[in-house]
Amino acid sequence: MAMNLRFTMLMVLSTVAMLLAGREVSFSTAGFYELKHSGREVYNMNIGWKFHKGSLPDEVWGKDYDESSWESVSLPHGLELLPEEASGCINYQGESWYRKRFPLDVSLREKKIFLHFEGIMGKSRIWLNEKLIERHYDGYSPVVIDATDMLSFDEDNILVVCTDNSDDPSFLPGKPQQALDFTYFGGIYRDCFLIAHNSVYITDANYENEIVGGGVLIHYPTVSEQYAEVGVKVHLRNEEQSSFEGDLHLVLCNCAGKEVASMKVPVSLSAGNAKYIHDSLKVDAPGLWYPDHPVLHELEIYLTDKSGKTIDGMIQKVGIRKIEYKGEQGLFLNGRVYEDKLIGVNRHQDFAVIGNALPNSLHWRDAKKLRDAGVRVVRCAHYPHDPAFLDACDYFGMLVILPIAGWQFWNQEPVFEERIYTHIRQLVRRDRNHASVFIWEPVLNETRFPKEYAQNAKELVDEEYAYEQALSACDPGAQGSEFYPVIFTHPVSASGGSKETEYTVGKINRSRMYFTREFGDNVDDWNSHNSNSRVHRSWGEEPMLQQAVHYACPDYSYTCLESLYASDKSHVGGTLWHAFDHQRGYHPQPFYGGIMDAFRQPKTSYYMFMAQRPVVRNECLPAETGPMVYIANEMTPFSPSDVTVYSNCEEVRLTIYGGGKQSVYKRSSVDKKMPSPIILFKNAYHFMELKALS
Numbered sequence: 255m256a257m258n259l260r261f262t263m264l265m266v267l268s269t270v271a272m273l274l275a276g277r278e279v280s281f282s283t284a285g286f287y288e289l290k291h292s293g294r295e296v297y298n299m300n301i302g303w304k305f306h307k308g309s310l311p312d313e314v315w316g317k318d319y320d321e322s323s324w325e326s327v328s329l330p331h332g333l334e335l336l337p338e339e340a341s342g343c344i345n346y347q348g349e350s351w352y353r354k355r356f357p358l359d360v361s362l363r364e365k366k367i368f369l370h371f372e373g374i375m376g377k378s379r380i381w382l383n384e385k386l387i388e389r390h391y392d393g394y395s396p397v398v399i400d401a402t403d404m405l406s407f408d409e410d411n412i413l414v415v416c417t418d419n420s421d422d423p424s425f426l427p428g429k430p431q432q433a434l435d436f437t438y439f440g441g442i443y444r445d446c447f448l449i450a451h452n453s454v455y456i457t458d459a460n461y462e463n464e465i466v467g468g469g470v471l472i473h474y475p476t477v478s479e480q481y482a483e484v485g486v487k488v489h490l491r492n493e494e495q496s497s498f499e500g501d502l503h504l505v506l507c508n509c510a511g512k513e514v515a516s517m518k519v520p521v522s523l524s525a526g527n528a529k530y531i532h533d534s535l536k537v538d539a540p541g542l543w544y545p546d547h548p549v550l551h552e553l554e555i556y557l558t559d560k561s562g563k564t565i566d567g568m569i570q571k572v573g574i575r576k577i578e579y580k581g582e583q584g585l586f587l588n589g590r591v592y593e594d595k596l597i598g599v600n601r602h603q604d605f606a607v608i609g610n611a612l613p614n615s616l617h618w619r620d621a622k623k624l625r626d627a628g629v630r631v632v633r634c635a636h637y638p639h640d641p642a643f644l645d646a647c648d649y650f651g652m653l654v655i656l657p658i659a660g661w662q663f664w665n666q667e668p669v670f671e672e673r674i675y676t677h678i679r680q681l682v683r684r685d686r687n688h689a690s691v692f693i694w695e696p697v698l699n700e701t702r703f704p705k706e707y708a709q710n711a712k713e714l715v716d717e718e719y720a721y722e723q724a725l726s727a728c729d730p731g732a733q734g735s736e737f738y739p740v741i742f743t744h745p746v747s748a749s750g751g752s753k754e755t756e757y758t759v760g761k762i763n764r765s766r767m768y769f770t771r772e773f774g775d776n777v778d779d780w781n782s783h784n785s786n787s788r789v790h791r792s793w794g795e796e797p798m799l800q801q802a803v804h805y806a807c808p809d810y811s812y813t814c815l816e817s818l819y820a821s822d823k824s825h826v827g828g829t830l831w832h833a834f835d836h837q838r839g840y841h842p843q844p845f846y847g848g849i850m851d852a853f854r855q856p857k858t859s860y861y862m863f864m865a866q867r868p869v870v871r872n873e874c875l876p877a878e879t880g881p882m883v884y885i886a887n888e889m890t891p892f893s894p895s896d897v898t899v900y901s902n903c904e905e906v907r908l909t910i911y912g913g914g915k916q917s918v919y920k921r922s923s924v925d926k927k928m929p930s931p932i933i934l935f936k937n938a939y940h941f942m943e944l945k946a947l948s
Contacts, residue, residue, distance in 0.1 A: 281614045282571075282645050284370040284447045285396075285458065285469070285684065292556050292567030294455070295362075299369070299413075299446040300329035302354060307333055309349040315381035315414040321353045332611030333419075333441040338852065342842035343432050345439060345609070352415040352442055358407050365450040366493065367405055368458065369413070371397040372444035372641060375610070376419035383412055391425040391673055393438075394638040394659050395680040398461040417441055425673045426698075427637070429663035431839035436602055436636065436661070438839070439609035444640055453493040454500075454523065455566040456555065459683040462489060466720045467530065470555060470570055472687045473721035475534060477576035478589050482540040484515070484574060485721065487532040488555060492523035500565065502531050505554040506572065508541055514551070521557065542588045543573030543689045545596075545630045547874045548651030550689065573648055573689020578723060579739065579767040584823040595819050596653060596692075596827030597866065598631035599624060599849070600772060602836040603639050606852035609837075614642035620854065621646035624833060625877035627849070627860055628867030631692060633771055633829040636661045636699050638681050644688045650877055653692035655727070655771070655829070656685055660698030671707060674698075678711060682718035693740055693769070694719075694726045701732075708734020727769065742771040744813045745821035762824055770828030773813040774805050775847050788846040790835070791857055795888050799898055801847075802859040802886070805830060806932055815866065819928045830863075858886045858898075865900040865930040891941045899933040908935045911947060 280287060283296045304324040306314075313319065333346050358367075369382075375393040379386060382404045390397050405411055419440030421430040431438045449458075462468030471487040484506060492498045499522055506515040515535040523529060541549035551574065556567030578586040585592045601620065604610050617640050624632065632652050634643070637659035647654050658677055664670075678696045685691055696711035697703065708728060715726050727740035735741060746762075762768075777785045786804050789797040807816040818828045834848040844852065849860040861884035871880030883901040885908075887893050899906055899919070906919045917935045 279618070279649065281642055283445075284368075284372075284398075284449055285460075285641065287552075287569035287571065289554055289556060289567040289569050292564050294449070294451040294566050294568060295365075297448040297450070299354070299356070299448050302356070303327050303329065303331070303442075304353045305331065306351045307346060308351075310351055314351055314353070314416075315384060315386075315412075317384055317412050319353070324351075324353070327352075329446055330443045330611040330613060331441045332439050332443050332609040334609075335607050336609055336837075338606055339844060340609075341437070341838045341844045343437075343839050345437055345837070347420045347431060347438060347440070349416055349418045349420075350441060352417070354413045355410040356413065357410050358405055360407050362450050363407050364453075365402075366400070366453050366455060367402050368449040368461070369397075369399040369401050370447045370449055370458070371415075371442065372446070374415065374417050374442050374444075375440045376417055376438065377422060377425070378418065379416045381412075381414040391422075392659075392677055392680070393419070394426075395677060396460050396684060398458050400461070415442060423663075423665045424667065424669050426659035426677055427661055427663060428665055428670060429661060434661060434839035435845075436839065437604065437609070437837045439604060439611070441611060443609070443611040445614070451566050454498045454557065454559075455491060455493075456557065456568060457489045457491050457528070459489075459686075460680055463679075464489070465679075466718055468683065470568070470687065472553070472570060472572060473719075474574060474576055475722070477540075477542065477574060479542065480539060482537045482542070482574050484535040484537060484553070484572060485532070486535065486553070486555070487530055489528060489530055490521060490523060490557065491528040492525060494525055496525055498523040498559070500557060500559040503554070503556050503558065504533070504535055506535050506537065507552045507554070509550055511552075514538075514540070537574070540574050543575040543648075543651070544587060545651045545653060546868070546872055548573065548649065548689070548876075549874075550648060570687060571645070571648055571689070572687075575689055576722060577692060577725065579725070579826075582764045582823070585767065585826045592826075594630075595821075596631045596769075597815065597818060597829075597863075598629045598633070598652070598827070599830045599833035600633045600635040601639070601643075601833045602635060603643070604836050604852075605854075612640065614640070617642040618646040620833075621650050621652065622877060623850065623854055623856075625650040625652055625875075627864045629833075629863065631655065631827060631829060632833075633657065633695075635772075635832075638684070641684070644685055644690060647690035648688055651875060652690055654688070654690040655693045655695055655769075656681060656691060657695035657699060658697075660701060662698075662700045664698065664701050664703050674707075675710065675714060678714045679718055682715060686719050692725065694724060695728075695771075696726055697728050697732065697734075700729065703733065705733035708732060709737050712737045725767070727771070738766075740767045740769060743768055744770050744773065745817045745825055762822055764822075764824045766824070768822075768825040770813060770818065770825070772831040773818070773828050775831045776804060776812065783841060783843060785847070789857065790846045791851050791855060795858065795886065795890075795893060798858040799886060799894070801857065802862040802898075802900075803932065805849075805859050806862055807928065816927045858884075858900075861886065861900040862932065865902045866928065867902060868929075869902045869904075887939055889939065889941075889944065893939060893941070895937050895939050897935040897938040899935065900930070901933060902930045906933055908938060910938060911944060 304321040305327040380388040459469030473485040476483040551572040633655040728735045728738040789801040835852045886898040
């Protein structure tokens, strides 16, 4: 009893739930959701670590090493708490050590046991009970370890991790932080889980390392409003000493918990072997996943033996959807042309003070605040983001562009390129089942890479997701861009666009899809960084008003919401640089171009984006929708006399204090360049008149 109680205290079950829009939301664990009574147990390993920042002799991994003087921490952990202004490489870079002691209950003695780290920044070494079990060179991909034969049930186990976020050109991103536009925060900055299941089990795609295989793969051979097929490919492994006979069950339930499709597939597995089960569920009148109507199903996948006992199982969230680009006809979602533009933002994952070590709840909060603002697409710049953020994008109906880690850097050494290919495969395997996945970005951002690399990167994505169309994107001027169905560029009407490419007046190739991966940022030079788009909230309302005008509809030629909405049908949308203010390595000033600051407090441009969302309230979307109005005037002695209003309503009336004088704005057809233009009531506010009233 004491051992069970201790185990429960140290390894808290990870089924954490939160309430959003009146709906309970659970967090995924190691790429799946837990299925109760399935024989698979997931334990949260985030609690109870000891931490030391700095280099130490390797003997620190020994069982008898005394870590009692170290700091006690829990994961996600980011090495240090930082000031709000933490750019210019003031953050720590170097080695740090983590140690965790944990017992195991004897009930797990016959189980297969895996450790799953969602992310350890930089390069890392991992010891378990004094044995070096992993060297990892990737700060953004999961680390999955079969720990079964190395664990003790008679005494505490010792798990030791050495992390190192110092510059290293041999793996992504590769570029030194002092020349990087974001920051190498460090530590075990994402969740860690212990997974225990029986020896006949559903595998983990990132551990198995099989092309278009491992784990569970979900795809959609047929999608329409009347009928859909949900293709499910499951990798099963038998590590028992005897053969296994049983059944694989697939049960698809809608968001109300009602079963809409199911099947049972006989399974025969000889001892020590693995096999794939690949079949399709047929669904009549399916609820389909759209950005403004993100219907999510739950797919229960479980394995039973001949007696009917459940041996292993899990839940996968399923959004039935099909994304296609049909040339001159434009973008299609679920067989219907998508008439609107996909407008959104780029996102860095770091948060004020805590860096990259965000708990799942903050990733979900980011997604909620962006969806409230009407955002329909997010580019996860410039690296794979936390799985919790992708889960939230599935839930809130935001399409996602998934880049690999990289920014303006190429290393000629072969090991660098080989590690990129591994990184691409791990990204696709980790995120292939998300309904929100829109575009893969397997090339390095703004980098001069070889043509052969561009071709190989595209082919890897197609190889790892070899079913329906996998959209991959590349910059137009890059070598090898001809292999890509999606080109990142600007509308032809805006400055800053590529001038010597196919995307010029009269040369648009409508068999290809175009998207603006970054718009809005505008600096005088790359040293001074004076800008009308980079504005700190503390600078006050007039600079923030100017930022909003620059992002919406400036009186000079520049990519903005207005030019994106006016672009050709082949140009499907764009993402603003950037959603949030964030820290940088190569410049002492943080990036201030976000529509929210580093604490996620909104600037006025946030409400300008919000005004572009549909005026009709959407009860099916778990976010704020419908009509909105925001008066962007603080009524201070220094506030402008012209009053700016952001609203998606057709008519807005501004009543002036004293006397009840009203000004009325009614939208006309000339205002339709973007869904909701900025409304300006001229000469409406005067501080001295307000003073006289008081």
